[in-house]
Amino acid sequence: MKFPNLFKPIRIKNVMFNNRIIATPAGPYNDKAIGGAGVIITGSANVSRKRASYSRPDEPYIFDKYQIEATRNRVVIAHQAGAKASLELIHSGQYARVDDYAIGPVDLVRADGTIVKAMDEQMMEEVANDWAETALRAKETGFDLVMLHFAHGWLPAEFLSPLFNKRTDEYGGSFENRIKFPKMIIDRVRQAVGNDFIVDMRISASEIVNGSIEFKDVLEFIKIVEDKLDMVHISAGLDINYEGNVHMAPTIFKEHMPNVEWAAEVKRHVKIPVAVVGAIMSPAEAESIIAEGKADFVALGRPLIADPFWPQKAKEGRDEDIVPCLRCQYCYHISTERKNVGCSVNPRYMRYDLVPLQLPKSDKAKKVVIIGGGPAGMKAALVAEERGHEVILLEKGNSLGGALRYAEYEELKIDLYNYMKYLIVQINKSKVEVRLGTEATREVVEGLQPDAIIIAIGAYPFTPPIKGVQQDHVYGALDVYTRMEEIGQDVVLIGGGSTGCELGIELARHGKNVTIMESGNLLAKNGNILYRVALGQAMDKQPTLHTKLNVKVQEITANGVVFEAEGAQHIIPADTVILSTGMRTNPQLIDTFYGIVPDTFVIGDANKPRNVMDATREGYFIAKNL
Structure with a gap:
């Protein structure tokens, strides 16, 4: 077998997992259920009937009378090809969609005007019991395990992280105080489901936002609650916070497998199995994580949206047939404000009625x-x-x-x-x-x-009618990659779309002084929201990369670029000028x-x-x- 560690079975309590691949709740799970993953997390369940949902105030509780049949069907779907069925348990805390008020660690008014009330001890008791009830219902309905969502800025994370938890009572301030309510939830869940049921917990090793929880505290919390858990699931970043979101679902501006070393450090300190999620793109990468003992499971989100049959193809040694994920973020509704959700490489995603799993042969060959x-x-x-x-x-x-x-x-x-x-x-x-x-x-x-x-x-690339544009030191953006040795030290890049910005980062990484000039008021206007956030973070890391917005380039001279900004004319020195001014059809x-x-x-x-x-x-x- 090409990837023996990835497909080595593992037993946790009374459950045998066929392989080390977990399909995260990202996207529908029907195709993934027959695609070969060892665990299918079949979406989320709000633990409370009110003030827990991140989608709508009146979202039904999935274990109520008229929902239970559909919930049981999640288990049936997940079990189709031998995978184990998991359920993500979540409470959205201060970010919940509500028609009255939300609850969280502190009193505040959200940007949308919604009031958030600080939870008192009675609220904590009620919500902790809700987690316990929902976990027990999951067990009774046939799920093989549950995953407690303690990551990404949802309610438990809001108490754990000083970014959110500004309380001055016994549930805030010190690490020991901030963990009290999250630990209460875990204790109640374990008490409800007994010792024979598998409880997993997803947590952010780092929220990657200034003022948030430190990894050492996350690790210490995991060690404290380890005896009540059967597995821990290492992620990073935040959800609603865009600056943290681009680390939760890493973009092209972040390396592959960014959370693996955190997972490895957790694994060195705990005895329970460790799962890791985040930009694990290929079977070779996944195999290396397991083989090197850095984690026991790999959790795949977007790669299984791009190709739900990733696990099956990997098992058969056909990794060259796996459709690669582009990490473009278009599968994520936040990126496009729900205007164009889809997958760049899998047209079936979100269009299951139009795109069959297998194409029928044409009646007439053409x-x-x-x-x-x-x-x-x-x-x-x-x-x-x-x-x-x-x-x-x-x-x-x-x-x-x-x-x-x-x-x-x-x-x-x-x-x-x-x-x-x-x-x-x-x-x-x-x-x-x-x-x-x-x-x-x-x-x-x-x-x-x-x-x-x-x-x-x-x-074809568009060449704008700028005076001096035909000079030898003017290049098209697509020509630069094969002629990098010709590029001078001081570069002006005309056009701040995604192509120009990415090229600017690349040139800055090569030690060039780069100034991007954009006629509009926004860089990478053609990119989605999360792409632009991650792009901005990547550009900020390059000290020799600069931008000028709302400028009009008037002339390219032998030594620089003449431009107009704020009603005045300026000139900037340039050894090389690069045009990234869009494409045109023919x-x-x-x-x-x-x-x-x-x-x-x-x-x-x-x-x-x-x-x-x-x-x-x-x-x-x-x-x-x-």
Whole structure:
């Protein structure tokens, strides 16, 4: 077996776990339940009927009369392929959605005007008993274990962390006081479920926000409650707080496996099994964690949204067939304010009614010509071939990948680069006929006698009409990666979109003095909220990276850039000027392919420059419905 430690069974009490993979509550669990994980955390349960929910004030209690059948079904779904069923128990504390008031460690008024009342001892008793009742109901309903959510700024964490807990009574101040209520919850849960039921606890090793709990206190708390737990689940960051959220679900600006050393330190001090979550992207990474004794379980969230069958493919040694997660955050509703939730690489996520697990073969095989070998073109080619069509993919370059090829040169884009490699491997394993170095013309395409044409030619960089833009020391953003040795010390980067900002970070890491100039009032406007927060944190770490907003570039000279800001003209020295001023489609070329066959489609950046999620979705759906 390729990953023996990852698939080594482990017994906890009276339960045998088939492998060391835990599917977190992120996203629906139906596909994950048959995808091979050892544990399926089947979503959350609010422990209290009121003032506990993070979604809505009237959310039903899942163990009440008219909810219990659906709750039992969670267990049935999780057990389908031999996984164990877990349930996350949560109380949102001061962040709960309420129609009267929320409760937490201290009195306050939230930014949305909601009143939060400091919990008195009677409230603590009631809520601790709610945790106990809900855990017992989970046991009685057939769940194999529960996970107590003590992480990410929810109620128990609000008492543990001095970031939230400003109380001056016996439940605040010192570490010994701050742990009293969280410990009460754990004691009540254990008393309710008995010693034969598995109780897990998720906790943030660090909230990674100034003024929050220190790791040494987290470790000490775990040691104190260890005798009442059967497993501890190490995470990091906060949820509602954006500055902490980007460490809870790490973005591209954070390394892979950021929480592993914390988990390893916990494991050195406790006897119970330790699980770790956070940007564990590949089976090789997961295997190394278990093999090196740094944790006993790995918990996967977004990787199992990208590919719910990650565990099954890993077990079969087919890790090259795992669809890599991009850590783009689009699967997380906060990122897009619920406007465009989806997965960049898995079109089935959030669209289960439109995207089947297995594609049916087409009633009539067609010859499909696809023009362009970027992510949209490759996805369309794979889907069309899976449906039984004859597919010819024309790519004018000498390699597949399109704009993703530039991901090879930038540390921040490792996940994107892995996705490109995945697509190319799948193309090479398929029956798709790839013709590299072939520029598609109307004559070439007509000669292939297609039944359908999919145009995926991408977009080209836009060169703005700035005086002096044609000089030798002016580069396009996409040209820089292969010509880094030509870049001078003082760099002005015109355009503060995501591409420009990421390139600015890369250049600063190479020791360059970089100034990003953006005509608007916001950097990375094309990115989602959490991306921009994490981007800002990453940029702040580079002392030689500077930004100027609301500027108008007037001229590029031999020695610098002339620009207007706040009604005055300025000049900034520059050895090198880089243009990151967006992409444009090529309607003139696109139009030449129309009129050959009725079934002609434009997808990806050729349609409108945007992101991988749009390219993947369009490639999938157009090919699926041919």
